[in-house]
Amino acid sequence: MTTQTRTSMPPPVRPAHLLAPPGVYAPQYDTELLTRALHREGIDEGTSVLDLGTGTGALAVAAARRGARVTAVDISWRAVLTARLNARLSGQSVTVRHGDLRAALPKGPYDLLVSNPPYVPSPSPLPRRGAARAWDGGPAGRTLVDHVCDAAPRALRPGGVLLMVHSALCDADATLERLAGLGMQAEVTDREFIPFGPVLRSRRAWLRRSGLLRDDENREELVVVRAELR
Numbered sequence: 001m002t003t004q005t006r007t008s009m010p011p012p013v014r015p016a017h018l019l020a021p022p023g024v025y026a027p028q029y030d031t032e033l034l035t036r037a038l039h040r041e042g043i044d045e046g047t048s049v050l051d052l053g054t055g056t057g058a059l060a061v062a063a064a065r066r067g068a069r070v071t072a073v074d075i076s077w078r079a080v081l082t083a084r085l086n087a088r089l090s091g092q093s094v095t096v097r098h099g100d101l102r103a104a105l106p107k108g109p110y111d112l113l114v115s116n117p118p119y120v121p122s123p124s125p126l127p128r129r130g131a132a133r134a135w136d137g138g139p140a141g142r143t144l145v146d147h148v149c150d151a152a153p154r155a156l157r158p159g160g161v162l163l164m165v166h167s168a169l170c171d172a173d174a175t176l177e178r179l180a181g182l183g184m185q186a187e188v189t190d191r192e193f194i195p196f197g198p199v200l201r202s203r204r205a206w207l208r209r210s211g212l213l214r215d216d217e218n219r220e221e222l223v224v225v226r227a228e229l230r
Helices: 029-040 058-065 077-089 143-155 172-181 198-202 205-209
Strands: 048-052 069-074 094-098 109-113 156-167 184-195 219-229
Touching: 029 109, 029 156, 029 184, 029 219, 048 058, 048 143, 058 069, 058 077, 058 094, 058 109, 058 143, 058 184, 069 077, 077 094, 094 219, 143 156, 143 219, 156 172, 172 184, 172 219, 198 205
Parallel strands: 048 069, 048 109, 069 094, 109 156
Antiparallel strands: 156 219, 184 219
16 A cells, blocks of 8 residues: 655635535535545546535536536535535536435446545534534544445445545544455545644544544644545
8 A cells, every 4th residue: 555645735725606605514625635636537528426425516516527427415405405506506417415424325336436524533423413514523533434435345336446535533544454354455645734623623632632632733634545446
């Protein structure tokens, strides 16, 4: 498993005409990092893409702009409606469905699965409602990260690719090991260090007590994992 490292920190980018109403996760550093990884893939009009946890639809729209046939899923009805509207405003065709990442996947197989799942470690289990559903990932931050890993082999065709972004607080090695155990060749392709956002700042003491954060850490590391189904 090889690693390419990026240490520059571009500003977060919100594509033109992309709406992000209250309660829907707005594109941030993780979205931009994953979008850059997406653009390195050979996407064209013959590529089928599944976006799990689409939020505003930023990744789905980015893939559709490359000509891909895109299906996007989110548990939040507000996100589903926002993604549909953003696709329309961008002039792109995206099928957006309401659903739980842990439930049955839309019919595939797909060539590419992209996901920016909720991954922030949280003192409580996954919330059932509210804005925190967009970022809370359970006590280790891995509840939905693991669900995406487990879903990938079922959703992808042989040779298909998973691109997923999450915090290094979730343990990138655990993601690589889980995917390898599922028959996928996985690697970390991108890394970014970013300032702590308001959620991590508010949980700094808890993260330190939980052993997830060192006393001298003041930046969060984001990683993009790329995994190919053998």
